[in-house]
Amino acid sequence: MPKHRRTIARPAFRRHTWSTVRTVFASIVAGLVVMATLGFSTPTQSDIVAAYVDQNAQALVAVPAPEAAPVIDRGEFGATPGYETLIQSGTNYDWAKLVLLMGEFPITDSNVTVVTRWMRQENFVDTWWNRNNPLNNGWGSGGGGGTGRYVDLVDAAANAAEALTTLGRYSEIVETLRASAPTEQVERAIWFSGWATGMYNQGKHWAYNPVPVVTAPPSAWGR
Known part of the structure; x- marks a missing residue:
């Protein structure tokens, strides 16, 4: 009997994420090529990476530190036999x-x-x-x-x-x-x-x- 190769389904969000990155990256490269055609210097790999980072920069939001949990005084206790x-x-x-x-x-x-x-x-x-x-x-x-x-x-x-x-x-x-x-x-x-x-x-x-x-x-x- 022929052997069937097992296909492992991957989560859809992985394909979507990589597709988005490729699209953005391709746009940056295309833009840099146009710039080169108009007389600008040929972009280097460092220029491409720097441009991508600049367009996808993430802002850091300061999160206030959690308040310390209150100390609960449970007092002393003892046990008396019944x-x-x-x-x-x-x-x-x-x-x-x-x-x-x-x-x-x-x-x-x-x-x-x-x-x-x-x-x-x-x-x-x-x-x-x-x-x-x-x-x-x-x-x-x-x-x-x-x-x-x-x-x-x-x-x-x-x-x-x-x-x-x-x-x-x-x-x-x-x-x-x-x-x-x-x-x-x-x-x-x-x-x-x-x-x-x-x-x-x-x-x-x-x-x-x-x-x-x-x-x-x-x-x-x-x-």
Whole structure:
């Protein structure tokens, strides 16, 4: 079978552009030839090019520089964990943060450290969710001496935050937590607040070693 040569169509504007240039160029040459016939000197190639450039000179238009984009001040922002995020994670540290969140206290390292230490003083750390009452809080638990039980750990956190912010004898604890004061200041406020009748032996029975992270079973969270 015969081979067909593939024809590539070129854009029409290319043919039109080159045709226009040839026409202009031919006009210039014709004009220069006439000039030579009338007695002018024979044009050189440089003369032809110079004449073409002169007839097709382009003007440069000054474009104003674009205005600088305004600087937008976005400010600083932070993220506060939501209830469900803490519940899903489910550790003793999450419960401490939940108490702080419900009490509208800053969730800072120092505040979380104090609350987790406090929880350890009230319950054995491996079963910190005992009776769903990590701080042995009597407020709303049905046990005035801190032996009551809550429905779940979420309810316990809400009652702990409410007890702190409602009863006047805990005002110094509230003040130091709101200020995210050094841990020793918050802890001293806890010892002498009357939360524990023995005042943790005025702090002598308070432990300072790191509290391990322990996850409570979902049932303790009401899940």
